[in-house]
Amino acid sequence: MADKSLPLKIVQVLPALNSGGVERGTVELARELVRGGHKSVVISAGGRMVEGLVAEGSEHIEMPVHRKSLMSLLQVRPMRRLLTELQADIVHVRSRAPAWIVWLAWRGMDSAARPKLVSTFHGMYSVNFYSAVMARAEHMIAISNCVKNYMQSNYGVADQKITLIPRGLDPAAFNREACTPQWRDALFAEYPELKGKHLILMPGRLTRWKGQEAFLDMMARLVRLRQDCHGVVVGDAEPGKQHYYDELIAQRDALGLADKVTFVGHRSDIAAFYALAAVTCHMSNKEEPFGRTVPESLATGTPVVAYDRGGASESLNAGFPQGLVPADDVVAFAVRVDDLIDADAEIKLPENYYLSSQLASTLGVYRRLIAQR
Structure with missing residues (x-):
């Protein structure tokens, strides 16, 4: 040996x-x-x-x-x-x-x-x-x-x-302390529309299979259920695909969400966003091999709602099965997000993550x- x-x-x-x-x-x-x-x-x-x-x-x-x-x-x-x-x-x-x-x-x-x-x-x-x-x-x-x-x-x-x-994932990076008062104040100074709201986070590169279009549809349903939440899309478009960002902005505005969903682009402080958010969303429209956003958010103590398929389903089953909804069911997704905003989530992410x-x-x-x- x-x-x-x-x-x-x-x-x-x-x-x-x-x-x-x-x-x-x-x-x-x-x-x-x-x-x-x-x-x-x-x-x-x-x-x-x-x-x-x-x-x-x-x-x-x-x-x-x-x-x-x-x-x-x-x-x-x-x-x-x-x-x-x-x-x-x-x-x-x-x-x-x-x-x-x-x-x-x-x-x-x-x-x-x-x-x-x-x-x-x-x-x-x-x-x-x-x-x-x-x-x-x-x-x-x-x-x-x-x-x-x-x-x-x-x-x-x-x-x-x-x-x-x-x-x-690194527990020193993904934890509740990632969101410091100074960071939060700086974020609200840059995006005042986020202050005082339950933030619904959608992290990931802007690409069709990641599900940003479904997220906007879900937010349109969620804001009809409650007015105290705000969607935050973290991520930028892939090289040569800026047109997809433009399509998403047009969809957001057509759904009447211009003051309800903010795109913040690529950020290196994603752990702080997880810690600040009320709920993180994972809405890939095909099986994702792993889905890092699920365990990363759970490690900060923030619940995740995700479609029940692929690697995201595996990690959510391991740490927070209450967040699973049927694949592509946007209505059920909005209802589950609404339920979790005010719930005390019991999250137990296993050591192998x-x-x-x-x-x-x-x-x-x-x-x-x-x-x-």
Whole structure:
């Protein structure tokens, strides 16, 4: 067996470090690895999260691993040289385009000296040759049971090659204290329409499948039930999709919600919004692999209402099953939000949704693989 006291050198590879659940998960795991005395290296095409990653003790190597193009194959040899130089224990891929580069590079290395190869399925990838590279790793991590079942049904991955590890969150970041009086005063100064209202939070990138349109329909019904609430949409449009934001604003105004729903754009203080909100909403119109917003909000003590499907359903079942409503039932959703605004919510988020558990489980995967060498 591998010595559990020995520090490891872990290389994580993903397309870029701008925003999103995969990116945040990578940065958080890197930070926890450093705190645990391990060496952390992240390879990506760069982005706004690099500065924080490096400040927390990881090394970042910029490399164009993000392009979904045959031109990316030009990066295979440089990646092989880099992995040889780094002499890492583990290389952990988190997305398909970089996974192809890494797998082709790794396959050409000396099998006795190369790092062990791990992949995380962050989603239910389309079933084709391109996606199948994620199943070529020596071991795979699934972020939820619905993802694990998808891997087994569509890629034939054996049960012993999959470890279920939910994305962990940092309790130091997601708690009631995130919403300080100074932060709240600054928010109300910027958005005075929020003061004195029960805030109904809708976090997530502005994209059609996240459900912002359904949220606006739900708010139109909710404000007919009560006038003391205000919707807050946190998130910005994806690059090149500003038109969707314009559509949402037009829908909001057509529903008579111009003074009832505020769009605040991309925010780095989402934990404070969770802690301030009366209810957080999760309304994705298809199965979401995990749904970070559910456990993050629950960790701050704020109840969540979500459709009963996908990874969001799993985490809500684990921590606050009262928040589940039938999928796509906007009427039931509004009624449940109304009920929870004045209720005393009993929230119990299990330990396996926290970073300490994720780190221990992930290190367990790494060490078991190394022991097989």
